[in-house]
Amino acid sequence: MTVSTGRIKDIANIQKLGHIEFRTTDLERARDFYVNLVGLHETARDDNRIYLRCTEDKQHHTFVLRKADSAGVGHIGFVVSSEDDLDRMKSRFEELGLPTRWAGNDMLGQGRTLRTQDPFGFIIDYYAEIAQVPWLVQQYHLHKGASPTRIDHANVLTPDAQAGYDWYTQELGFGCAELTESDPPEKRIWASWLFRKSTVHDIAVMTGAGPAAHHVGFSLPDTLSIIRACDMLAGAGYATASSADLRVTVFPTRCSFTCAIRTETASSFTPAIISPETPRPSRSAGISITRCGRRCGARRRRVVGLRNPWRWRPSTAPR
Ligand SMILES: [Fe+2]
Secondary structure: OOOOOOOHHHHOEEEEEEEEEEEEEHHHHHHHHHHHHHHOOOEEEOEEEEEEEOOOOOOOOOEEEEEEOOEEEEEEEEEEHHHHHOOOOOOOOHHHOOOOOOOOOOOEEEEOOEEEEEOOEEEEEEEOOEEEEEOOOOOHOOOOOOOEEEEEEEEEEEEOOOOHHHHHHOOOOEEEEEEEEEOOOOOEEEEEEEOOOOOOOOEEEEEEOOHHHHHHEEEEEEHHHHHEEEEHHHHHOOOOOHHHHHHEEEOOOOOOOEEEOOEEEEEOOOOOOOOOOOOOOOOOOOEEEOOOOOOOOOOOOOOOOOOOOOOOOOOOOOO
């Protein structure tokens, strides 16, 4: 048995956000939304899952739909550098009392996978190997819908965002692109935008009822593509008006541009635009589409939480 010799950041190398799995009660309807409107590409499918990727992804999947009894987020996956990293990480997580198991065999195209539940209740997968697939950048005839170039980040909620920041930076070795904190004397972190790869951020941890997913971010190549995506979603009936009435926020001091579209994934899987004033729905998750930048939201913004509780309890073996 491999014995860990320190914190994860000293014994392993987490490379980047790998994929996110959404649960849906209507797999084909979800596929229609994400393939024909959002513009993801289907790599493969099995009885329970559809494996999708973005135009610039060379990995087998970066976004997965799984048929389930309730809608929400199944897990978040991160890519690590090597198989040995996984062994050391498993030992370390067990030292910390976190539940772990090997869970790679049920995901097509994905190698040995270490599944754990972090201290905040999120189900997280780590894996080193994933099948490589053809690049679709120049397959212009296959581009449709909003056509994201890559998956960008996950944004999650937990009641203690300070602890989330500490975990990701001090234990896992994430860098912090940006943070917001409460005023002195308390001076606790309210939200942090954290990264491993060199673009934008991989995960943001914000204060809110959790464990819950707030949204998943996809990247588009330029600002006009976001406007076009807004119009496309509106035209397809996912808004009652054109992009001029959607929440599109521009930060003039940075190159970030976030289109705050929230798509509710309720049991019927009927996406709907949700405004900040809309009461928080249950069992839902959102997406945002963002241009390259180092932030995805305004400082001290009001969180529009889309509750999405993870189901895995530490007393039971994770699925
Ligand atoms: Fe975001």
